[in-house]
Amino acid sequence: MLRIPFLSLLLAGFASACAAGNDSTSLNSVTPIPHSTVATASGQGIVSATLSCATTRYAHAVLGDNIEAGCLVVVDDAKNQYTVTLPESQVFEDLDPRIADVDGDGRNDVVVIRSNDNAGAAIAIYTVEKGEAVELVSTPPIGLSYRWLAPIGISDFNGDGKPDVAYIQTPHIGGILKVWTISDNGFEQIAEQRGYSNHSIGSTRVSTAKLIDYNEDGVMDMALPDQSRSNIVWVTLAPELKVLDVQPYDESYFD
Numbered sequence: 001m002l003r004i005p006f007l008s009l010l011l012a013g014f015a016s017a018c019a020a021g022n023d024s025t026s027l028n029s030v031t032p033i034p035h036s037t038v039a040t041a042s043g044q045g046i047v048s049a050t051l052s053c054a055t056t057r058y059a060h061a062v063l064g065d066n067i068e069a070g071c072l073v074v075v076d077d078a079k080n081q082y083t084v085t086l087p088e089s090q091v092f093e094d095l096d097p098r099i100a101d102v103d104g105d106g107r108n109d110v111v112v113i114r115s116n117d118n119a120g121a122a123i124a125i126y127t128v129e130k131g132e133a134v135e136l137v138s139t140p141p142i143g144l145s146y147r148w149l150a151p152i153g154i155s156d157f158n159g160d161g162k163p164d165v166a167y168i169q170t171p172h173i174g175g176i177l178k179v180w181t182i183s184d185n186g187f188e189q190i191a192e193q194r195g196y197s198n199h200s201i202g203s204t205r206v207s208t209a210k211l212i213d214y215n216e217d218g219v220m221d222m223a224l225p226d227q228s229r230s231n232i233v234w235v236t237l238a239p240e241l242k243v244l245d246v247q248p249y250d251e252s253y254f255d
């Protein structure tokens, strides 16, 4: 996935992309929120995703400033543009939309962090279906205001052939690694372990982590900072959650 950084945007013009529903304006008219990346991908389904409609209505400010996104603008492979506009009670508390085919239907979806005034953050996955941008699945929100989570990545971590979504819940106050997958039962959690932190309060780097097949068994593993950033911990989920290695922390490993 190629990402284009937008590091020096001014507030001017933020309102331009905030029309509700699906629109037909060109992607060039969409202003990403400050510090955010525009995700792009090849293939079918969603090929571009931009966090836009800057708002300060959710006063949490864990991602470098107090500006969050009120909408998500996606473009599909047929060059149709769609805008998902959140209600006033929610924002996308995120800087890096992640394009991946999460349900394995051959069409790209997009994974974002969506926060709610009363209940905190959730993983939300959107897709384009029948000419509409719709929510595919989401986790329940954490349950408290200003509780946040930081995605690690999307890959088939347990080797069952289906993509999984990994994230750290509450990375600042006792981080819990969680992995979810779309199965016949819906969106369900398949793994959980405490003790990790992939984000520092105020940093615009959403996740300090790396996807790597560390034990070279053909299944993607994760390298994660531990909660105190004393160590790097390599974790596999194949066939079940296990720590593969622990080494002294080195920030440059995650560059």
Ligand SMILES: [Ca+2]
Residues within 6 Å of the ligand: 045, 100, 101, 102, 103, 104, 105, 106, 107, 108, 109, 127
């Ligand atoms: Ca899909």
Ligand SMILES: [Ca+2]
Residues within 6 Å of the ligand: 155, 156, 157, 158, 159, 160, 161, 162, 163, 164, 181
């Ligand atoms: Ca899997």
Ligand SMILES: [Ca+2]
Residues within 6 Å of the ligand: 212, 213, 214, 215, 216, 217, 218, 219, 220, 221, 236
């Ligand atoms: Ca592996």
